Amino acid sequence: MAPPVVGMGGGYVIGVPMKVSVLAWRLLRNRLPTKDNLAARNIISQESQFCVTGCGDVETAQHLFLSCPVLAPLWGLVRSWIGMSSADPVSLQDHFLQFTNYTSRQRQLHFTKC
Numbered sequence: 001m002a003p004p005v006v007g008m009g010g011g012y013v014i015g016v017p018m019k020v021s022v023l024a025w026r027l028l029r030n031r032l033p034t035k036d037n038l039a040a041r042n043i044i045s046q047e048s049q050f051c052v053t054g055c056g057d058v059e060t061a062q063h064l065f066l067s068c069p070v071l072a073p074l075w076g077l078v079r080s081w082i083g084m085s086s087a088d089p090v091s092l093q094d095h096f097l098q099f100t101n102y103t104s105r106q107r108q109l110h111f112t113k114c
């Protein structure tokens with residue numbers, strides 16, 4: 001049985017620290033303090049909502065995690081580092097599920113070997 005997944009039914013991810021689960025919950029509900037969200041709440045000006053890397057795009061969660069030309073390649077390095085091969089996801093939900101499913105399989109393999 002697959003573990004409950006943050007944002008996919010209101011549950012949580014078993015076996016991850018609470019701060020990771022909270023981050024995932026906030027990410028999937030677009031509740032991270034990205035610049036577009038801060039500008040929407042008038043915390044920063046509309047002119048200040050561009051990506052922190054200087055790429056010129058508006059800083060959204062989608063941009064930071066998937067489409068920023070400076071930051072997005074980091075996920076390929078993370079996948080390579082943990083020995084995971086896959087295509088780049090196109091949505092935050094797919095991105096989250098990709099890593100959740102992979103790490104869940106790795107834990108099952110680890111427990112099977114012990």
Ligand SMILES: [Zn+2]
Nearest residue numbers: 051053055068
């Ligand atoms: Zn960017």
